[in-house]
Amino acid sequence: MAYTFDFVDVFKYTDVLAKGVAFTAVLIGVGGTLGVAVGIFGAWARGYSRVKALDWIVGAYVELVRNTPFLIQLFFIFFGLPSLGVKLTELQAALIAMVFNLGAYSTEIIRAGIQAIPRGQLEAGASLAMSRIQVFRHVVLRPALQKIWPALSSQLVIVMFGSAVCSQIAVEELTFAANFIQSRNFRAFEVYFVATAVYLGLAILLRQLMRGIGAWFVFGRRAP
Amino acid sequence: MTEFTLWDIARNLLLAARWTIALSLTAFVLGGLVGLAVLFARVSKSKGLRYGAIGFIELFQGTPLLMQLFLAFFGLSLLGLQTSSWFAAALALTLWSAAFLAEIWRGCVESIARGQWEASSSLAMGYFQQMRYVILPQALRIAVAPTVGFSVQVVKGTALASIIGFVELSKASTMITNATFKPFTVYAVTALFYFALCWPLSAWSQRLERKLGGSHLH
Numbered sequence: 015m016a017y018t019f020d021f022v023d024v025f026k027y028t029d030v031l032a033k034g035v036a037f038t039a040v041l042i043g044v045g046g047t048l049g050v051a052v053g054i055f056g057a058w059a060r061g062y063s064r065v066k067a068l069d070w071i072v073g074a075y076v077e078l079v080r081n082t083p084f085l086i087q088l089f090f091i092f093f094g095l096p097s098l099g100v101k102l103t104e105l106q107a108a109l110i111a112m113v114f115n116l117g118a119y120s121t122e123i124i125r126a127g128i129q130a131i132p133r134g135q136l137e138a139g140a141s142l143a144m145s146r147i148q149v150f151r152h153v154v155l156r157p158a159l160q161k162i163w164p165a166l167s168s169q170l171v172i173v174m175f176g177s178a179v180c181s182q183i184a185v186e187e188l189t190f191a192a193n194f195i196q197s198r199n200f201r202a203f204e205v206y207f208v209a210t211a212v213y214l215g216l217a218i219l220l221r222q223l224m225r226g227i228g229a230w231f232v233f234g235r236r237a238p
Numbered sequence: 239m240t241e242f243t244l245w246d247i248a249r250n251l252l253l254a255a256r257w258t259i260a261l262s263l264t265a266f267v268l269g270g271l272v273g274l275a276v277l278f279a280r281v282s283k284s285k286g287l288r289y290g291a292i293g294f295i296e297l298f299q300g301t302p303l304l305m306q307l308f309l310a311f312f313g314l315s316l317l318g319l320q321t322s323s324w325f326a327a328a329l330a331l332t333l334w335s336a337a338f339l340a341e342i343w344r345g346c347v348e349s350i351a352r353g354q355w356e357a358s359s360s361l362a363m364g365y366f367q368q369m370r371y372v373i374l375p376q377a378l379r380i381a382v383a384p385t386v387g388f389s390v391q392v393v394k395g396t397a398l399a400s401i402i403g404f405v406e407l408s409k410a411s412t413m414i415t416n417a418t419f420k421p422f423t424v425y426a427v428t429a430l431f432y433f434a435l436c437w438p439l440s441a442w443s444q445r446l447e448r449k450l451g452g453s454h455l456h
Contacts, residue, residue, distance in 0.1 A: 017316045081390065081436035082429045083397035085408055090429060093421035175302035182401060189304060202312035210305040217300050 024204045027195045034191025035212060040105075041187055042174045042220065045112030049173070050166065052113055053120025054155065060121065061128045062150055072121065079118030084176045087111050092183045108180040108187075116173045123165050127158030159232045167224035171217045178213070188212060242418040248427055254410030255431055261396045261406060262435075264328050266389055269335025276340035281347055283365070291340065298337035304398050306330045311402045327399035335392055342388060346381040347373055379450055387443035390436045397432070407431055 056076065059068040079087065091114070092107035102110065131154050139149035159166070181190035192209035196202045280291035298306065311326035350373050358372040400409035411428040415421045 077437065077440070078429075078433065081394075081440055082432045083394040083408065085397045085400070086411070086425055086429050086432060089408075089412070089421070090425040093415060094425045095422070097420075097422040175304075178302040178304040179398065179401075189302070192305075192308075203309065203316050206305055206308040206312060210301045210309065213301050213305060214297075 019204060020201060021204050021208065023199045023201050024195060024208050027191075027198070030191045030195055031188070031208070031212065034186065034188035034209075035216070037185060037187040037190075038174065038177055038216065041108060041112060041177045041180060041185070042170065045109050045116060045177070046170050046173065048109075048113045049116025050120050050170075052117030053124050056117060056121030057124035057128055057158075058150060061125050062146075062154070076118045076121050079115055080122075084111065084115050085179050085182065087115060088179060088183060104180075104183050104185045107183060108177070108185045111180075112173060112177060115176065116169065119169050119173075120166060123162050123169060124158060126165075127160075127162035128154055130161050131157055156232065156234075160228075163224070163228045163232055167221055167228075170224060171220055174216065174220060175213065188216075242414075242420070244423065244427075247414055247418065247420070247424055250414055251407060251410055251424075251427055251431055254405060254407050255435070257404070257406040258393065258396050258408075258432075258435070261324075261327060261331065261399060261404070262389070262393045265331035265335050265396065266392045268328070268332040269392070270339055270385075272332060272336035273339030273343065276336055277343045277347065278369070280340055280344050295337045295341050298334050299341065303330070303334050303395055304401060306334055307398055307402050323399065323402045323404040326402060327396070327404045331392065331395055331399070334395065335388070338388055338391070339385065342384045343377065343381050346377040346384075349380060350376050383443050383446035383450055386439055386446060390439045390443070393435050393439070394432065 056072045059065075059072045060076075063069065088108065088111040091111050092102060092104065095102065095107075135153050135157075136149055139153040144152070177187060178189040180187055181193060184190065186194075188209055192205050196205045199205075276291050276294055279287040280295070282288060307327060307330045310330040311321065311323065314321040314326060314329070354372055354376070355368060358368040363371065396406055397408040399406055400412065403409070405413070407428060411424050415424045418424065
């Protein structure tokens with residue numbers, strides 16, 4: 015039996031798709047921001063703090079996250095934690111899972127940037143009577159972020175693709191929207207094709223956005 | 239009602255882990271072969287092949303793996319192929335791995351000095367001879383560590399095959415959860431299983447990087 019493609023049947027549900035895109039944007043916006051914040055703290059803890067235990071704890075966290083699938087992390091948080099008395103909504107669970115996941119990856123990425131800062135810079139900062147925190151903020155962090163900005167942008171795109179999995183706990187993001195439409199019109203291939211194309215567009219948009227944010231906040235408005 | 243002990247849960251997950259390993263190996267090995275072909279196209283002199291390879295890589299790196307799985311699962315049946323979730327998962331994961339491996343290996347091939355290409359071409363070697371005898375043996379050394387590192391991504395990627403109904407570690411854990419009502423224990427044990435599969439690979443990759451990485455830089 016020959017199959018005739020019908021994309022019109024998908025575009026009838028543009029509003030559903032738009033809502034899905036909005037949810038995906040919230041996930042990556044909130045999850046991305048908090049995840050990078052966790053990463054900055056983690057990188058500080060591993061490479062800069064004087065507390066040895068903190069280094070080990072963050073190290074174990076990074077290894078645990080990087081060696082288990084995001085899907086299982088998400089299921090553990092959403093289905094597993096309630097038995098400890100932690101009740102979470104789907105969106106809360108998804109955001110926590112994303113922050114937890116991205117935090118570990120960005121810890122390692124930012125740490126690599128910090129390691130590339132010459133020791134002399136720290137000594138120069140200290141000789142200007144800067145405190146350790148001031149040295150970290152002004153002398154270490156900004157140049158480190160400049161070095162790893164492309165890698166961090168790529169990781170955010172990867173995390174956005176990972177967010178597709180959040181549909182499995184009924185967060186109404188883009189993949190959930192696609193599943194919903196598919197269950198209505200049975201146009202599976204067309205729906206997923208369109209959703210894939212939208213993800214492709216979102217990835218390009220996110221990269222541009224990261225370039226803009228980088229130019230504004232990280233490179234000090236003098237970006238190439 | 240039957241009582242499920244921790245041993246029951248672990249034993250059933252262990253049985254399902256076989257399928258995670260089988261799918262990972264299939265995707266990694268076939269992905270490596272396809273990736274090698276994409277790599278040859280990506281660094282070839284023909285413009286058409288090069289752009290074809292770039293398009294392939296952008297498509298599979300630039301979209302979520304879950305979408306690729308859905309498209310493989312639903313798309314193939316539209317073409318009239320009887321697909322199982324195993325076949326669709328293996329296909330999607332193979333193509334996905336191929337795109338990433340081709341791009342990882344391209345970095346390694348391009349890190350070989352231009353002079354090596356010129357020297358081998360001055361010895362009247364053809365393209366495939368250059369690759370076979372001069373470029374790949376050198377690139378291979380640099381490629382080992384990141385390739386082992388990527389195998390971790392493949393193992394984790396197989397978890398998504400559960401969503402199209404392939405019974406591997408993740409799907410089994412969901413099924414066992416539904417039977418036992420012990421999500422905390424089941425998903426924690428599942429995470430440990432994945433960790434046991436992935437962590438040795440990660441550690442090996444890091445060791446290789448230390449051992450093989452530095453020698454080429456200077």
